[in-house]
Amino acid sequence: KRARRPKPCSVRELELTVSELGLGYESDETVLLRYCSGKCTAHRHNYDMTMEHMMRTGFRKKGRKDKVSNGPCCRPTAFEKDFSFLDNNSRYHTIQNVSAKNCGCV
Amino acid sequence: GEPMRDPVVSAGKPCNPCLDAAKACNLNETCKRLRSAYNSICSKTTPPQPGSPNQEPCSRKRCQKALRQFFERVPWELSYPLLFCSCPDQACAERRRRTIVPSCSHQERHRPNCLELRRTCRSDVLCRSRLADFHLNCQVTPHTVSGCPHDNHRGCLMSYVGLIGSDVTPNYSDNSPSNITLSLWCSCRGGGPQEEECEAFHRDFTHNSCLRNAILSFGYGSDGGPVP
Numbered sequence: 386k387r388a389r390r391p392k393p394c395s396v397r398e399l400e401l402t403v404s405e406l407g408l409g410y411e412s413d414e415t416v417l418l419r420y421c422s423g424k425c426t427a428h429r430h431n432y433d434m435t436m437e438h439m440m441r442t443g444f445r446k447k448g449r450k451d452k453v454s455n456g457p458c459c460r461p462t463a464f465e466k467d468f469s470f471l472d473n474n475s476r477y478h479t480i481q482n483v484s485a486k487n488c489g490c491v
Numbered sequence: 492g493e494p495m496r497d498p499v500v501s502a503g504k505p506c507n508p509c510l511d512a513a514k515a516c517n518l519n520e521t522c523k524r525l526r527s528a529y530n531s532i533c534s535k536t537t538p539p540q541p542g543s544p545n546q547e548p549c550s551r552k553r554c555q556k557a558l559r560q561f562f563e564r565v566p567w568e569l570s571y572p573l574l575f576c577s578c579p580d581q582a583c584a585e586r587r588r589r590t591i592v593p594s595c596s597h598q599e600r601h602r603p604n605c606l607e608l609r610r611t612c613r614s615d616v617l618c619r620s621r622l623a624d625f626h627l628n629c630q631v632t633p634h635t636v637s638g639c640p641h642d643n644h645r646g647c648l649m650s651y652v653g654l655i656g657s658d659v660t661p662n663y664s665d666n667s668p669s670n671i672t673l674s675l676w677c678s679c680r681g682g683g684p685q686e687e688e689c690e691a692f693h694r695d696f697t698h699n700s701c702l703r704n705a706i707l708s709f710g711y712g713s714d715g716g717p718v719p
Contacts, residue, residue, distance in 0.1 A: 417518055467528075
């Protein structure tokens with residue numbers, strides 16, 4: 386059985402109502418949520434390999450208990466502009482930094 | 492067999508054409524951006540300034556400019572359904588009434604005389620021409636089926652939209668779903684000798700069967716958009 390190639394980090398889209406965003410707003414307006422998902426295996430630097438090693442043995446040997454992430458994460462590198470909507474009580478709201486514009490392994 | 496289809500309720504949710512219009516706009520990059528732009532400008536309250544007690548609660552000029560840009564740059568297929576959607580209930584009609592953020596773009600602290608409002612409009616080149624357009628294209632014509640000149644509903648809707656963001660920004664006067672009444676933010680009370688002229692001017696908005704028919708027929712999908 387051939388190993389499935391992991392999907393690289395990229396922007397994905399999902400149609401949701403504003404209520405479903407979990408931000409506490411009640412509105413049936415539909416919004417296109419863009420988010421980041423996928424693997425970052427191709428983006429490991431020497432830093433990540435060193436951190437992996439340090440987590441396994443390095444820190445303990447030096448008397449440290451630090452926790453570090455040992456690999457890049459697929460995260461937004463830019464967000465979409467403001468988004469406005471009318472809630473179910475006829476009030477307008479503007480929300481920011483909800484939807485990803487670009488994703489990257491950081 | 493096929494399940495029975497209720498025209499008003501589908502999937503357990505009441506149908507709301509104005510909400511559908513908002514969805515279509517939010518899924519389009521340009522429409523979403525320009526709608527968010529005018530909504531956030533028009534809903535932003537200005538902090539009270541000492542020494543100017545009759546200050547407007549928002550930046551009206553900026554709001555009106557953002558509204559004009561929205562209707563100029565967004566294709567009518569996306570912008571008109573927000574404004575002229577047909578409504579089965581009050582919640583929908585309230586959404587329709589709030590489309591242009593009337594608290595900032597339509598209403599003012601002070602309700603001017605309608606002729607005074609017309610004078611303000613006529614002193615501005617763009618507003619004057621838009622108002623003349625409206626009078627030409629939405630003039631009630633008794634000898635046509637629709638009540639519009641040459642039965643041209645689209646021409647009337649375009650002229651109406653052209654006024655949004657001007658000194659004579661019209662809007663729905665309430666959240667009645669079917670009994671559509673449009674008006675300007677002005678009055679003719681105490682208008683003196685010109686009271687009749689004033690009433691006649693405002694009646695072109697409040698009692699205009701051509702305009703009302705044009706909006707109703709757009710909402711029910713029997714009419715397309717503007718003539719190219």
